[in-house]
Amino acid sequence: MSVARTIHFTLNGRKVSTEIEPHHNLVELLQRFDLFGARESCGQGLCGCCTAVVDGQPVSGCLYFAVMVDGKSVTTVEAFDADGALSKVQQAFIDHGAFQCGFCTPGFVLMTHQLLQDKPNPSDDDIRDYLSGNLCRCAAYPEIIAAVKAAARAGR
Amino acid sequence: MTPFELMEPQTLQEAVGLLDPDDASVRPVAGGTALMLMMKAGVFAPTRLVSLQHIGAQHSEIGVSGAGELRIGAMATLSALERNTKAAEAFPVIARMLPRLSNVRVRNVACVGGALAHGDPHMDLPPVLAALGAKVSIVGPKESRDVAVDELYTGYYETVVGRNELIADVIVPAMQSRKAAYLKITARSADDWPALGVAVALHADGNTLRDVRLVASAATAMVMRLTEAEKILNGASADDATLKRAGDAAVAEAPIIGDIRGSVAYKRELLRVGVGRAVRQALSSRPTH
Ligand SMILES: Cc1cc2nc3c(=O)[nH]c(=O)nc-3n(C[C@H](O)[C@H](O)[C@H](O)COP(=O)(O)OP(=O)(O)OC[C@H]3O[C@@H](n4cnc5c(N)ncnc54)[C@H](O)[C@@H]3O)c2cc1C
Ligand code: FES
Ligand code: FES
Numbered sequence: 001m002s003v004a005r006t007i008h009f010t011l012n013g014r015k016v017s018t019e020i021e022p023h024h025n026l027v028e029l030l031q032r033f034d035l036f037g038a039r040e041s042c043g044q045g046l047c048g049c050c051t052a053v054v055d056g057q058p059v060s061g062c063l064y065f066a067v068m069v070d071g072k073s074v075t076t077v078e079a080f081d082a083d084g085a086l087s088k089v090q091q092a093f094i095d096h097g098a099f100q101c102g103f104c105t106p107g108f109v110l111m112t113h114q115l116l117q118d119k120p121n122p123s124d125d126d127i128r129d130y131l132s133g134n135l136c137r138c139a140a141y142p143e144i145i146a147a148v149k150a151a152a153r154a155g156r
Numbered sequence: 157m158t159p160f161e162l163m164e165p166q167t168l169q170e171a172v173g174l175l176d177p178d179d180a181s182v183r184p185v186a187g188g189t190a191l192m193l194m195m196k197a198g199v200f201a202p203t204r205l206v207s208l209q210h211i212g213a214q215h216s217e218i219g220v221s222g223a224g225e226l227r228i229g230a231m232a233t234l235s236a237l238e239r240n241t242k243a244a245e246a247f248p249v250i251a252r253m254l255p256r257l258s259n260v261r262v263r264n265v266a267c268v269g270g271a272l273a274h275g276d277p278h279m280d281l282p283p284v285l286a287a288l289g290a291k292v293s294i295v296g297p298k299e300s301r302d303v304a305v306d307e308l309y310t311g312y313y314e315t316v317v318g319r320n321e322l323i324a325d326v327i328v329p330a331m332q333s334r335k336a337a338y339l340k341i342t343a344r345s346a347d348d349w350p351a352l353g354v355a356v357a358l359h360a361d362g363n364t365l366r367d368v369r370l371v372a373s374a375a376t377a378m379v380m381r382l383t384e385a386e387k388i389l390n391g392a393s394a395d396d397a398t399l400k401r402a403g404d405a406a407v408a409e410a411p412i413i414g415d416i417r418g419s420v421a422y423k424r425e426l427l428r429v430g431v432g433r434a435v436r437q438a439l440s441s442r443p444t445h
Contacts, residue, residue, distance in 0.1 A: 002159030022162035025157075058261050068188070
């Protein structure tokens, strides 16, 4: 019944295609390309560990059918240091120690990039609001907020 | 998730034709956020999903007419609605509700049609649209019909939408001089599922309340109008005694359900005070024109 289909999409700036079955989600699709920055944790859309950006909008990869990226453009955290240099957001997270184990960090970094694109000078409330769907089990929240502000100051 | 057959029709009518009136394992899928949760939890194992992603851009359109009526295509995402400045200006109550509905990523994917058709009584959009007197147009194999949002739900996760029918769009009548509010009471974080939702739309004629539409959700097994409380409010002024009587009437008429966000006893008290607070919030909201 389930038939694999070929999808074509842009992955971190590169045109790619692959066969995928309809019941696979975006995290599983990314793993096929050896991209492990988006990882499934809650699996329920709550924590943001599986964040990927599809056509400029962050989504939860765990709740996103892989076939839906057909014809679209997907960005993962791996895009940011593809040229060997960290993005300003990544650097700010390191400078502020905005993580302990780092499991949640790719999601926070992607969301922060997106937030700063929409709002280059976010208020504390804007930051808390935008990142409310990202959970950090190590509770590095104060440092994360400091890092987001620092990244905003540095300009991306 | 278990494998299934995925159909990707190019039109709404074609999508309707791929549904099956006799088979509950065939469902339409919009953003898939709610369906995937059910599939992951093992409560739903589809044999076929009919994707609405390619039925045409016109089904994602959002427009406010010159007369102030809002039309939202079923495939508009919740974030597209949130970012639509015309809709936000014409219906501040919708604009205030959306940022507290789940998180950015879910709103980027979830569609208005999915939010209306899912039938989970905890959802935030249905009570607001029901209070505003919105109607959905439902398309079936032979004909279309309009159903008021407050008549869409028949029980817990149950709607009047047939297995071979689709919601095409929703029409919200102009606010005109109405005032509206939605009270979302959460027991955990601000953007959590509510323990109680109370939506109200009304006319304030001096101190007198008229045309009150009062809707409860989350504390009840389905989105429902509180008609006894409405009767108390209509023609009365919003003083403490009236609001208290309306709250008591709401508790008396509403079948309350308990869940992990609150027991029946707790939610009864939430509703008792929530009705008055929602009415006061509506009265203090700024007029839209
Ligand atoms: C982490 C998380 C938190 C959430 N928190 C909230 C919250 O606080 N408040 C809230 O309101 N919601 C919340 N939600 C629920 C969210 O609003 C729904 O998942 C979403 O609205 C469903 O839309 P969808 O397009 O993804 O629907 P889908 O999953 O595609 O479909 C949902 C249902 O609707 C049917 N359907 C879809 N489109 C149509 C159509 N056009 N015609 C007929 N039937 C159709 C499908 O067959 C299915 O039965 C949350 C969800 C998640 C994952
Ligand atoms: S794993 Fe997707 S949001 Fe938590
Ligand atoms: S750093 Fe460990 S979960 Fe956030």
